[in-house]
Structures are given as structure tokens and as C-alpha cells.
Amino acid sequence: MKKTIIQERSGGDRKPVGVEVIGLSKSFGSQSVLREINLSIHPGEIFVIMGPSGSGKSVLLRQMAGLDLPSAGSIQIDGHDPANPDTRDRFALALVFQAGALFNSLSVYDNLALYPLEHRLCPKNEIRERVLRALKILSLENAAKKFPSELSGGMKKRVAIARALVMEPQLLLYDEPTSELDPVMSATITEIIATLKNEFKVTSVVVSHDRDLALTIADRVAILMRGKLLFVGTPAELRKATDPAITDFLNPQIDLKKPRYLQLEAS
Amino acid sequence: MKQLNAIFEGLGSAILLTTRAFATLPSAPRIIKRVVEQVFYGGYGSLPIISILSFFIGAVLALQSGISLQNFGAKQLIGTLVGESLVRELGPVMVAILLAGRVGSATTAELASMKVYQEVDALVTMNIPPERFLVLPRLLAVLLYMPVLTIIAIVIGWLGGAVICNYVTFIGVEPAQYFQSMKQFLTTHKMVDGLVKSEIFGFCVILIACNTGLRTRGGPREIGHAVTRAVVFALITILVLDYFITKAQA
Ligand SMILES: Nc1ncnc2c1ncn2[C@@H]1O[C@H](COP(=O)(O)OP(=O)(O)O)[C@@H](O)[C@H]1O
Numbered sequence: 001m002k003k004t005i006i007q008e009r010s011g012g013d014r015k016p017v018g019v020e021v022i023g024l025s026k027s028f029g030s031q032s033v034l035r036e037i038n039l040s041i042h043p044g045e046i047f048v049i050m051g052p053s054g055s056g057k058s059v060l061l062r063q064m065a066g067l068d069l070p071s072a073g074s075i076q077i078d079g080h081d082p083a084n085p086d087t088r089d090r091f092a093l094a095l096v097f098q099a100g101a102l103f104n105s106l107s108v109y110d111n112l113a114l115y116p117l118e119h120r121l122c123p124k125n126e127i128r129e130r131v132l133r134a135l136k137i138l139s140l141e142n143a144a145k146k147f148p149s150e151l152s153g154g155m156k157k158r159v160a161i162a163r164a165l166v167m168e169p170q171l172l173l174y175d176e177p178t179s180e181l182d183p184v185m186s187a188t189i190t191e192i193i194a195t196l197k198n199e200f201k202v203t204s205v206v207v208s209h210d211r212d213l214a215l216t217i218a219d220r221v222a223i224l225m226r227g228k229l230l231f232v233g234t235p236a237e238l239r240k241a242t243d244p245a246i247t248d249f250l251n252p253q254i255d256l257k258k259p260r261y262l263q264l265e266a267s
Numbered sequence: 268m269k270q271l272n273a274i275f276e277g278l279g280s281a282i283l284l285t286t287r288a289f290a291t292l293p294s295a296p297r298i299i300k301r302v303v304e305q306v307f308y309g310g311y312g313s314l315p316i317i318s319i320l321s322f323f324i325g326a327v328l329a330l331q332s333g334i335s336l337q338n339f340g341a342k343q344l345i346g347t348l349v350g351e352s353l354v355r356e357l358g359p360v361m362v363a364i365l366l367a368g369r370v371g372s373a374t375t376a377e378l379a380s381m382k383v384y385q386e387v388d389a390l391v392t393m394n395i396p397p398e399r400f401l402v403l404p405r406l407l408a409v410l411l412y413m414p415v416l417t418i419i420a421i422v423i424g425w426l427g428g429a430v431i432c433n434y435v436t437f438i439g440v441e442p443a444q445y446f447q448s449m450k451q452f453l454t455t456h457k458m459v460d461g462l463v464k465s466e467i468f469g470f471c472v473i474l475i476a477c478n479t480g481l482r483t484r485g486g487p488r489e490i491g492h493a494v495t496r497a498v499v500f501a502l503i504t505i506l507v508l509d510y511f512i513t514k515a516q517a
């Protein structure tokens with residue numbers, strides 16, 4: 001197994017981190033988005049969060065990254081508050097934003113190289129190697145000199161994932177990594193997520209609508225609806241779920257005789 | 268009341284931003300490149316417009332004082348008047364106003380857009396403090412280029428005045444006499460006062476620009492609002508501060 005920068009920095013001992021979500025609630029003004037979420041994400045597992053859009057998945061992920069403060073309850077990464085900068089000194093944490101959040105004034109190469117450069121993790125030629133390797137994994141070799149404004153939506157997303165790979169994080173949060181990608185690239189990303197778990201012992205939290213991804217690589221799956229957790233369990237348990245809200249979400253039947261929008265209008 | 272609240276909130280966050288930015292000063296070596304970039308953009312890039320503007324301000328100043336002083340037969344004092352006004356007031360104030368319009372607005376727009384498109388969030392998750400990466404280089408850079416810009420503006424303004432005095436026939440003061448009367452009353456002390464003023468103005472303009480940008484919330488439309496707010500607030504700050512600094516330096 002190749003040594004990661006973080007291993008080198010912390011003397012070779014790199015433990016995956018766990019995430020505890022304790023009674024977490026978040027509201028914006030009068031709108032309550034997350035309600036009393038309790039979750040325990042184990043070190044080193046791939047945890048997939050599914051749910052309809054607007055159910056609060058991105059908000060939950062931002063809370064885990066320590067970008068917003070909860071209205072009530074708390075989140076702990078191995079017992080530390082993610083919003084505290086010291087925690088980010090202790091663990092490398094990466095968030096792949098839904099829209100990429102690439103640095104628009106930097107080229108793709110510089111976007112990737114920024115983290116190791118700023119943290120003085122390794123000499124320049126090693127950074128270069130690392131960046132080129134990440135670009136290659138995501139078939140972005142030809143985009144290194146491009147700027148984010150010159151990329152398509154799917155390419156931006158791949159650059160965002162590559163940027164996270166270069167960080168070699170212990171906790172990797174993905175916000176819909178495979179949306180906007182073609183089937184081959186989706187499969188590649190799914191494989192990367194699974195490989196990282198084995199190779200680098202990273203804990204992954206993946207927000208996704210991608211059923212294949214959830215059922216093939218997830219260790220556990222959670223379903224979030226209207227700010228509440230409807231289900232937490234293994235993919236096998238999920239397949240057996242009988243709750244109509246869950247089954248209808250996973251296997252929506254297209255029924256042209258009784259279109260959904262008409263039912264919605266009627267109710 | 269609401270506006271007063273906003274002003275105090277802005278002031279508080281600006282102070283907080285300054286302390287946070289300067290708390291990262293120990294890691295300054297790794298931002299040298301970004302400081303140089305900012306000096307180039309803000310300082311070097313502002314030179315042409317500052318030269319043109321200060322030439323004409325000096326010219327107008329000389330022309331106007333020529334018209335006024337003629338009645339008292341005190342034309343030989345034009346040099347003194349132009350020299351001192353530029354050093355103590357017009358030089359620093361004009362450069363600061365230009366800075367607010369050119370560099371301040373661009374800074375706010377850039378940081379606000381980084382905030383809105385989550386680039387700032389990305390920096391935070393990468394454990395790169397935006398205060399160090401985005402704010403400190405700009406603050407250090409403005410402290411470096413502001414006095415230089417001001418000196419250049421003052422000197423070009425003087426020259427503008429000299430040209431007017433020499434070539435406008437009803438004034439007809441020779442350059443030698445013009446600079447002689449300027450030299451007579453101009454002291455190093457006054458020069459330093461002017462430069463201190465310009466440092467304070469420059470720092471405040473960039474601080475306001477960064478703070479307003481980073482405090483932007485919402486969608487793209489807010490970027491435009493943020494720029495407007497930052498420039499207006501910077502201009503007010505320059506003029507209000509000018510009064511108090513002038514008073515303190517008197
Ligand atoms: N910064 C914010 N201010 C106000 N409301 C927000 C904010 N962020 C998210 N919301 C609201 O929270 C809800 C969940 O959003 P989000 O987590 O982005 O959904 P999704 O599950 O599709 O990722 C939405 O109704 C959205 O309007």
C-alpha cells in the first residue's frame with residue numbers, strides 16, 4: 001500500500017474516522033430542514049444517504065463538514081467538533097460540492113495542487129506527480145491547463161472529485177458525485193469511491209440518487225425524507241424494506257394512466 | 268435604526284477580519300507570491316489612471332488658485348497652495364477614491380462571487396483560512412503600494428500645476444518661482460502626514476471591500492449589491508476619516 005501524505009505527516013499512523021450525529025436539527029428562519037437526526041457513521045465505511053431533492057441532504061453534509069452550525073444537537077468527528085478549525089488540522093476532510101465549487105481564477109491543475117502547496121505537504125515534483133495521477137484517474141489529462149469556466153458540468157464534477165483525491169482525506173463527503181455524469185463515468189466514480197475505502201481507509205459519506213451506487217458499494221444506506229431519517233441499514237435490508245415511501249422512492253413506477261402530477265393536484 | 272445596526276455589524280466584523288487576517292501573519296512567507304500579484308494589479312495597474320487624474324487635478328488647482336490669488340496680487344503663492352493641498356489632502360484622498368472605484372469594487376466582486384459559488388466554503392474545508400489566502404495578501408499589498416501611488420500622484424499633480432502656471436498667460440508664473448514657493452513651506456513632516464493618511468485610507472478601503480465581499484449571502488444578484496455597498500461605504504469612510512485625521516494632524 002502506497003503511503004499517503006497524511007500518513008507521512010502523522011508518522012504513518014492513519015486511522016479512519018467515525019462521525020456521530022446526535023439529535024441534530026437545523027432550521028433556516030421558520031423553515032425546519034433537519035429534525036432530530038441521530039446517526040452513527042462507522043470508521044472506514046461507505047455510508048450512502050439517499051432522499052428526494054430538497055430533503056436536506058446537502059444541508060446535512062455541510063453540517064458534517066463544519067460549514068454551518070446546527071440549530072440544535074451536535075456532530076462529532078472522532079469526538080471533535082467539525083466546525084472547530086483545530087479539528088481540520090487534526091483530520092483531513094474533503095467535501096465534493098454538488099456544483100463543484102472549483103476556484104474559478106485557478107486552472108484545473110492549480111485547483112488540485114492548491115491543498116498540498118498551501119499545507120507544504122511535499123516537494124513540488126511530488127505534488128505534480130500526485131496531481132497528474134488524480135487527473136489521469138478521472139480522465140482529465142487534457143484539461144489540466146483549462147479553467148473551470150471552460151469545462152462542462154460533468155467535467156467540473158470530476159475535477160472536484162480529483163481535487164478531493166489529491167487531499168487524501170480521512171473523511172470524504174460527496175454531494176451527488178455521479179449526477180450529471182454519463183454511465184461509464186458514473187461507474188468509474190463508483191469504483192473510485194469503493195477503491196479509496198480499501199486503499200486509503202477513508203470514511204466516505206455519499207449523498208446520491210444513484211441506486212446502483214447505493215446498492216453495490218454502500219456498507220450502509222440511510223434514507224432522508226423531509227428532514228427525517230426514514231431508514232438506516234445495509235443494502236440487503238433496504239431491498240427487503242416494505243415501507244411504501246421507501247419502495248416507491250427506489251422503484252418509481254411510471255404509470256401513464258394515472259400520472260403522479262394529477263394525483264398531486266387532486267390531493 | 269436598522270442601518271445603524273448594519274454599520275456597527277460591519278465595523279465589528281471588519282475588526283474581527285483584521286485580527287484574524289493578521290493572526291495568520293506567521294505564515295506570510297507562503298503568500299508572498301499573492302502579495303506581489305496584488306501589488307502588480309492594484310498598484311502598477313492603477314498608475315495610468317492615477318497619472319492622468321492627478322495631472323489634471325494639479326492643473327485645475329493651479330488654474331483656480333491663479334484666478335483667486337490674482338485679485339490679491341499673490342500669484343507667487345500658487346506653488347505653496349498647490350503643493351500643500353496635494354500633499355495633505357488631494358493626493359491621499361484622490362488616490363483612495365480611485366482605489367475604492369478600481370481595486371475595491373473588483374475585490375468585493377471577486378470575493379462575493381467566491382462566497383456565493385461556495386469557493387470560500389471549499390477553502391474552509393481544505394483548512395486554508397480565507398483570511399490568510401484572500402484577505403491578508405490584499406491588506407499587505409495595499410500598505411506597500413499606497414504610499415508609492417500617493418507620492419507619484421502628488422508629484423504629477425505638482426507638474427500639472429507647473430505646466431498651467433507656465434503656459435496660461437494671465438497667470439504666467441515661471442516653474443522656478445512656482446517650485447521655489449512650494450519648497451519654502453513644504454516640510455518632511457507634512458509629507459509624512461499625507462502618507463500616513465493615505466496608508467489609513469488604503470487599508471480601510473481594502474478592508475471594507477474584503478469584509479463586504481466575504482459577508483455576501485444569497486445568489487448572484489447579491490454580488491452586485493455587495494459591490495455597490497462596499498464602494499459607497501468606502502467613499503463615506505474616506506471622507507469622514509479625512510476630517511478626523513486632518514484634525515488630529517493639525
Ligand atoms: N442557506 C439556506 N438558507 C435557507 N434555506 C436553505 C438553505 N440551504 C438549504 N435550504 C433549504 O433546505 C432545504 C434542503 O435543501 P438541500 O439540503 O439543499 O436539499 P437536497 O436534499 O436536495 O440537497 C431546501 O428546502 C432548501 O430550500
Ligand SMILES: [Mg+2]
Pocket residue numbers: 057058059098175
Ligand atoms: Mg443537494
